[in-house]
Amino acid sequence: MCESCGCGERTLRIEVAEGLLSTNERLARENRAWFERLGVRVVNLVGSPGAGKTSLIEATVKALNDLRVAVIEGDPETRRDAERLSRLGIPVAAVTTGGVCHLDARMVHRAFHALEDLRPEILFIENVGNLLCPADFSLGEDLTVVVLSVTEGEDKPEKYPQAFRRARALVLTKVDLLPYVDFDTEKVAELARRINPALKVFPLSVKTGEGLSPWLDFLRSLL
């Protein structure tokens, strides 16, 4: 038996992690009550770096221009995506996590103080680019949406099941690239539904506009 294989800290780590998660759950419930009081629908977008989350929000905001939309934009560093979305003329609160790998309920709570007076009807929260950690932290959202690009490979639902389990919808982005990659949207939709049978799946391209309408209809149906 090798000395390095003791596991004392592991137990401590698990206890602390559980404490943090239960604190987060409490704050998330408070957020949810706050959102309900104001009548805002909150959509938490989760996906890898480069999955196309910001582009999806951009195209969605442009199309939903009859609604009051706001965004909380989470990034490990830089406020670039927040600035990009601000140029659409909508309110955007930037959360720079300083390298932290997910948003938590507290960060969202603080950011929403800057937005509540604007009474948005829909709030999009763009989580930090990461398919793992954000799945553990409820933010008080109405629904989580997984954003997965067709360039990422067909195995992602099985390798990252927790995010798919939490989600109500899966957006498959960049379908304009389907002719050049090995990715079968039907097959991936089926793999994802094995994990979460109620999952709604929206294959689309913000570049060509293909598939945007069903996604927009879905968002409107939440109001």
Next chain:
Amino acid sequence: MCESCGCGERTLRIEVAEGLLSTNERLARENRAWFERLGVRVVNLVGSPGAGKTSLIEATVKALNDLRVAVIEGDPETRRDAERLSRLGIPVAAVTTGGVCHLDARMVHRAFHALEDLRPEILFIENVGNLLCPADFSLGEDLTVVVLSVTEGEDKPEKYPQAFRRARALVLTKVDLLPYVDFDTEKVAELARRINPALKVFPLSVKTGEGLSPWLDFLRSLL
């Protein structure tokens, strides 16, 4: 001032995180001494889900068939990538982290027990698909390589600087898709070198074989 904005747990979280990181550093130093004793070069591959890490290892192993190569394969769930690499006839140790977002030095230590008697000359460690958390955990590797696909967007070095800071090389994968995406490899190489001036950059496609040779030469130069 809002009640939810207290930050007692945050301090605790930081202290525990620092404790975990210093334990990890100690174990990583032990790993490094072990690897040096055996004369194995250890390459830690870090990148988003779907960046092409497994495909890069696959193509690299096939090309370096005169060397003794082994792989430690980290995944949050499933052993699929490990099985895929085993079919190349090389020793592969699978680490399934159960949702944990990075490999740590202890996981690598345990996995390497299964490989040391095979006396590999190069050990590839495929980290969990995540551009954030793996950058905080040294594994005792000789070098870290960031794997970034050209479909992920040009802003990744600035948004995920820690991984680029740690790395000695950056592999830009899927360059066969460059005609269909907005991605300038020169520009991204420059952005990455602003963070880490010594970074070596290898644009390549395992699908067409373009750009593989300089990457293989680089790996051979480590021996």
